[in-house]
Amino acid sequence: MAAATVQPQRASLFRHGGCWLLLRCLVGAALSLARVYYYEHGVKQPRNPWHDGPEYITQCPIAPGTNFTYEVQFTTEEGTLWWHAHSDWTRVTVHGAIVILPPERTDGGPYPFTKPDAEEVIVLVFNLRAQLFTHGSAYTTYKVMVEQGKTYLLRIVNAILDVDLFLSVAGHNLTPVGSDASYVKPITSSYIVLSPGQTIDVLLSADRPLGCYYIVGRQYSSNSLSIVDYNHSNVTAILEYRGDYTPSASPPEFPSSTLPIYKGNFAALSFRERIRSLVTGDHPSNVPREVSMRMFVLVSMGVLICPNSSCVGVYGNRMASSMTNFSRMNPTTDILQAYYRQTYRIFILNIDHNFTADDLPLNVSVPTKGRMVKVLNFNESVEIVFQGTNIPDAAETHQMHLHGHSFYVVGSGVGDFDEVNDPKGYNLVDPPYLNTVTVPKSGWAAIRFAANNPGVWFLHCHFEKHLTWGMETVLIVKDGGSASTSILPPPAYMPPCDGEASSLNLVSMV
Numbered sequence: 101m102a103a104a105t106v107q108p109q110r111a112s113l114f115r116h117g118g119c120w121l122l123l124r125c126l127v128g129a130a131l132s133l134a135r136v137y138y139y140e141h142g143v144k145q146p147r148n149p150w151h152d153g154p155e156y157i158t159q160c161p162i163a164p165g166t167n168f169t170y171e172v173q174f175t176t177e178e179g180t181l182w183w184h185a186h187s188d189w190t191r192v193t194v195h196g197a198i199v200i201l202p203p204e205r206t207d208g209g210p211y212p213f214t215k216p217d218a219e220e221v222i223v224l225v226f227n228l229r230a231q232l233f234t235h236g237s238a239y240t241t242y243k244v245m246v247e248q249g250k251t252y253l254l255r256i257v258n259a260i261l262d263v264d265l266f267l268s269v270a271g272h273n274l275t276p277v278g279s280d281a282s283y284v285k286p287i288t289s290s291y292i293v294l295s296p297g298q299t300i301d302v303l304l305s306a307d308r309p310l311g312c313y314y315i316v317g318r319q320y321s322s323n324s325l326s327i328v329d330y331n332h333s334n335v336t337a338i339l340e341y342r343g344d345y346t347p348s349a350s351p352p353e354f355p356s357s358t359l360p361i362y363k364g365n366f367a368a369l370s371f372r373e374r375i376r377s378l379v380t381g382d383h384p385s386n387v388p389r390e391v392s393m394r395m396f397v398l399v400s401m402g403v404l405i406c407p408n409s410s411c412v413g414v415y416g417n418r419m420a421s422s423m424t425n426f427s428r429m430n431p432t433t434d435i436l437q438a439y440y441r442q443t444y445r446i447f448i449l450n451i452d453h454n455f456t457a458d459d460l461p462l463n464v465s466v467p468t469k470g471r472m473v474k475v476l477n478f479n480e481s482v483e484i485v486f487q488g489t490n491i492p493d494a495a496e497t498h499q500m501h502l503h504g505h506s507f508y509v510v511g512s513g514v515g516d517f518d519e520v521n522d523p524k525g526y527n528l529v530d531p532p533y534l535n536t537v538t539v540p541k542s543g544w545a546a547i548r549f550a551a552n553n554p555g556v557w558f559l560h561c562h563f564e565k566h567l568t569w570g571m572e573t574v575l576i577v578k579d580g581g582s583a584s585t586s587i588l589p590p591p592a593y594m595p596p597c598d599g600e601a602s603s604l605n606l607v608s609m610v
């Protein structure tokens with residue numbers, strides 16, 4: 101595992117709107133083999149995909165010994181985001197939280213919720229041995245110190261590579277007030293669930309007797325394959341009340357009755373169902389009511405056939421992942437440069453199947469290798485329905501994350517999407533406004549957004565292994581015809597590519 105010279109750090113603080121962050125990425129000699137890319141997860145980067153970061157999508161690698169400076173512009177984001185490496189699995193250690201504070205207001209305070217007495221950033225991470233909580237830079241189990249009677253804002257980031265996590269605090273409720281840097285209606289819950297890539301801001305009232313209480317995380321495991329069974333350890337941190345008291349000799353209280361079981365599909369679905377946008381005059385909902393581009397996108401596991409069933413994956417094959425039956429193939433140049441220089445060709449593909457059926461034949465499990473894109477007109481009103489599958493008997497959740505835009509999650513459900521009846525149940529009033537949506541196990545999720553950010557934007561599962569295995573595509577949003585609706589010119593320096601392909605072949609999604 102490569103280590104980069106940019107190390108995890110305490111959260112960087114910014115104020116809403118128009119702030120610029122310059123993130124200089126130096127790739128040191130320690131990275132003699134690895135080459136890296138950085139990405140500010142959830143920052144929209146208006147008209148500026150050049151500074152977005154994912155490998156072979158918007159740039160080629162930053163070679164060892166060289167540097168590249170990312171310009172980051174915050175616009176509508178308010179709340180908690182994070183940044184991480186976007187190359188292979190380097191984000192396991194190379195990441196950090198970003199807190200975007202509201203603009204200074206005169207009308208009674210910066211936050212649209214009860215003013216917290218203090219704030220705490222919690223980054224949930226995973227290393228190859230165990231899952232741990234981190235606080236700032238230290239990878240140690242830690243204590244959150246609180247004072248009785250006070251209210252705390254916990255800004256929680258799931259930076260784990262491949263694990264959805266339930267989290268509960270013994271004896272205390274959690275009140276979500278924001279997610280993915282957008283405010284949500286406060287609800288009271290005894291637990292939360294957070295997928296890789298997502299952030300959630302919750303209020304916690306320290307209203308219990310003086311003492312220590314466990315904060316416990318547990319994997320939400322939606323996959324039933326035995327080959328992905330995991331270490332069932334509970335991950336713990338401690339909420340400790342300050343004060344003049346003799347700590348109990350027994351262990352802190354454990355949230356046994358509130359922390360969902362690790363196969364808690366219902367707990368995960370019902371928590372997400374309750375998350376709604378705040379929707380006030382200051383924080384309106386702009387969910388598109390009409391749609392001009394509908395996309396139905398399969399997000400699926402799959403296999404690459406191994407001779408004589410000699411591999412450890414399903415039916416002795418290697419695991420793969422795909423979107424609409426296409427699995428990733430890295431080109432030698434990045435798609436953004438090919439698009440900007442118009443050195444690319446697009447092919448069309450069409451398929452039709454029932455993908456959530458049981459016992460699907462093996463031949464539908466093998467994805468085609470290729471680079472998939474979808475070209476959208478500027479400001480197109482887009483709906484994407486992500487459909488999970490049970491191919492190859494390996495249904496689980498997927499965390500679809502879009503760069504360059506946030507989107508409204510207007511609906512989701514279990515089973516095959518019903519294009520006649522399911523849209524009737526869409527929430528067009530207060531859907532959550534997120535940058536990462538969880539597609540339920542063997543289910544679907546529908547998102548809507550205006551494609552108003554010209555550029556080349558990565559769309560992928562935030563389970564790192566699914567991304568590596570190919571669950572990804574790219575949305576190309578065309579220019580809008582004026583200078584202010586067109587992609588910015590490239591910076592003077594872009595990291596060079598290995599091969600300047602004369603023409604990049606891309607496949608258009610239906």
Ligand SMILES: *[C@@H]1O[C@H](CO)[C@@H](O)[C@H](O)[C@H]1NC(C)=O
Binds near residue numbers: 126168
């Ligand atoms: C970054 O690279 C440029 C050359 O592209 C060089 O002039 C500059 O000194 C480097 N900066 C740092 C901090 O290494």
Ligand SMILES: *[C@@H]1O[C@H](CO)[C@@H](O)[C@H](O)[C@H]1NC(C)=O
Binds near residue numbers: 229230331332
């Ligand atoms: C699970 O992880 C914990 C923490 O790293 C470790 O102590 C324990 O031995 C592991 N258990 C198994 C069965 O691997």
Ligand SMILES: *[C@@H]1O[C@H](CO)[C@@H](O)[C@H](O)[C@H]1NC(C)=O
Binds near residue numbers: 334355
């Ligand atoms: C995790 O906590 C539960 C109590 O909810 C307990 O039953 C279980 O044994 C713990 N798991 C491990 C591996 O310690």
Ligand SMILES: *[C@@H]1O[C@H](CO)[C@@H](O)[C@H](O)[C@H]1NC(C)=O
Binds near residue numbers: 407408
């Ligand atoms: C697969 O099995 C056949 C028959 O046992 C054998 O001839 C062949 O060498 C095997 N192929 C591989 C790649 O192991």
Ligand SMILES: *[C@@H]1O[C@H](CO)[C@@H](O)[C@H](O)[C@H]1NC(C)=O
Binds near residue numbers: 454455456458
């Ligand atoms: C797809 O398969 C599922 C599971 O067998 C079944 O319930 C559903 O009716 C099928 N859908 C269609 C359109 O055939």
Ligand SMILES: *[C@@H]1O[C@H](CO)[C@@H](O)[C@H](O)[C@H]1NC(C)=O
Binds near residue numbers: 461463464
């Ligand atoms: C898969 O194989 C079945 C027979 O097992 C066949 O009927 C079907 O047409 C094949 N489908 C594809 C997409 O090749």
Ligand SMILES: *[C@@H]1O[C@H](CO)[C@@H](O)[C@H](O)[C@H]1NC(C)=O
Binds near residue numbers: 451468
């Ligand atoms: C996926 O692509 C592979 C390889 O081209 C093909 O054999 C298979 O039939 C495709 N599956 C579906 C469901 O179209």
Ligand SMILES: *[C@@H]1O[C@H](CO)[C@@H](O)[C@H](O)[C@H]1NC(C)=O
Binds near residue numbers: 552
């Ligand atoms: C995008 O479309 C909406 C209506 O669908 C319109 O109100 C808005 O002005 C458009 N934005 C731009 C930048 O053209």
Ligand SMILES: [Cu+2]
Binds near residue numbers: 499562563567571
């Ligand atoms: Cu996935």
